[in-house]
Amino acid sequence: MKTPWWFLHKTPLAFLLLPISWVYYFFARVVYLFRKIGAYKSRRKIICIGNIMAGGVGKTPIVRAIAEFLDAPVVMRGYKKSAKTGNIGDEAAMLARTGLQVHVGDRKSNIVLLNKQTKDSSPIVMDDGFQNPKIVKDISILVFDQGLGYGNGFLLPAGPLREPRRAVRRADAIIIVKNKKPKKRFKLPEELPVFYATSKTFSPYDEDEKLYAFAGIGYPKKFFNSLNNVVGKKSFPDHYQYTDKDLEKLFEAANKKGAKLITTEKDWIRLPEELRSDIKYARLDMIIDNQFWNWLEEKLKCQR
Numbered sequence: 001m002k003t004p005w006w007f008l009h010k011t012p013l014a015f016l017l018l019p020i021s022w023v024y025y026f027f028a029r030v031v032y033l034f035r036k037i038g039a040y041k042s043r044r045k046i047i048c049i050g051n052i053m054a055g056g057v058g059k060t061p062i063v064r065a066i067a068e069f070l071d072a073p074v075v076m077r078g079y080k081k082s083a084k085t086g087n088i089g090d091e092a093a094m095l096a097r098t099g100l101q102v103h104v105g106d107r108k109s110n111i112v113l114l115n116k117q118t119k120d121s122s123p124i125v126m127d128d129g130f131q132n133p134k135i136v137k138d139i140s141i142l143v144f145d146q147g148l149g150y151g152n153g154f155l156l157p158a159g160p161l162r163e164p165r166r167a168v169r170r171a172d173a174i175i176i177v178k179n180k181k182p183k184k185r186f187k188l189p190e191e192l193p194v195f196y197a198t199s200k201t202f203s204p205y206d207e208d209e210k211l212y213a214f215a216g217i218g219y220p221k222k223f224f225n226s227l228n229n230v231v232g233k234k235s236f237p238d239h240y241q242y243t244d245k246d247l248e249k250l251f252e253a254a255n256k257k258g259a260k261l262i263t264t265e266k267d268w269i270r271l272p273e274e275l276r277s278d279i280k281y282a283r284l285d286m287i288i289d290n291q292f293w294n295w296l297e298e299k300l301k302c303q304r
Contacts, residue, residue: 002237003056003218007160010152017158025155025163028131036133040108043115045123045300047072048137050130052167054160055238056218057145058177058199059128060091060266061286066141067100067125069293075111076127078104090239090266091127097269108134123300130171131162139299142171147179148219149186168192173295175288195292201226203262204280211262212254216240216270223264227282231257241270251278 006014047070049063067074078089088096088104096102103110107129114124123138130140151160168174173193188194205211207228215223216236224233232253236242254261261279263271268281 002235003054003160004157006158007054007151008148010154014152014154014158018154021155021158024157028163032131032133039134039136040112041136042111042124042138044111044121045138046111046126046135047123047139047141047296048126048129048135049141049143050128051143052130052162052165053144053148053151054156054162054218056160056222057143057148058197058222058284058286059143060094061199061284062141062143062175062177062197062288063125063127064095064098064100065286065288066296067095068098069296070123070125072123072125073101073103073114074125074127075103075107075114077107090269093269094265095127107132111135130167139173139296140171142168142174143177144174144186144188145177145179145219145222146182146186147222149183172299173292175292177286193295195289195295197286197288197292199226200285200287202283202285203227204282205260205262210257210259212250212257212259213262214250214267215264216242216267217264223282223284226284227262231259239270240267242267244272247271247275 047066049059049066051057051059063074074095076092078092092102092104107126111124126135129135130142150165153159155161155164169189171192173195174188175195175197177197177199209229210231211227211229212232213224213227213230214234214236216238217223218238220235224230234250250261263279263281265281265283268276268279271279
């Protein structure tokens with residue numbers, strides 16, 4: 001689905017949905033406490049990269065950067081698995097393309113297997129799972145986008161939060177992706193270490209090339225704003241599976257404007273293979289402050 005427009009603003013509709021949010025949170029807490037019973041403690045350290053926002057904060061590039069730095073395997077659910085992505089999901093396929101070892105499916109089962117199959121004691125990076133109590137995390141890192149903050153501050157479905165803001169205190173550290181327009185009143189607990197990351201978008205085209213951009217991600221506006229010379233754009237629901245008709249219309253729209261089609265790496269993964277040479281993607285990398293890597297190494301040393 002597309003990110004609801006009221007997620008970033010306290011609109012009348014958001015207030016009307018608040019009672020449903022309270023019911024959602026009550027049942028979510030009951031399930032959380034029930035699943036926490038008998039939580040699995042991994043022999044290898046578990047580094048959880050999560051969020052309390054419902055997607056769109058730039059977590060996947062952060063996961064890639066940390067996994068590459070540690071040369072660690074990644075365990076993840078594999079959202080929206082399909083034949084187009086090799087039945088592992090777009091985010092998993094994107095990570096695997098860089099040479100990372102990615103394990104998709106039930107995260108607890110995969111962690112158990114990684115502990116049994118090898119005597120390796122290196123860490124395991126868990127993508128998402130901050131709200132998953134079935135696995136004991138050794139290090140929990142939350143990711144926020146500075147331009148989104150907490151959104152409108154309400155819980156799902158009235159807002160984008162999976163759990164209340166106070167849940168941030170369960171984290172060991174926070175990474176904030178910088179934004180030219182920081183969200184006002186976005187405050188974090190002072191006792192937690194906060195690090196910053198800068199997003200870098202690398203377009204495969206020259207700056208004077210006209211671009212027609214499309215994306216099916218949480219907040220496509222972020223992607224559109226990262227590109228130069230965009231003469232047309234089209235947004236789709238998050239993790240959208242493109243049909244032949246969709247792509248035909250995109251090519252027609254781009255041709256009318258004399259532009260080249262461009263999309264995100266996650267969207268490109270979901271395209272039919274025969275069209276991937278005709279549609280290019282802009283790669284998104286995250287440059288995390290050096291202080292974070294020093295903190296992470298020290299944190300891992302203290303837990304040995």
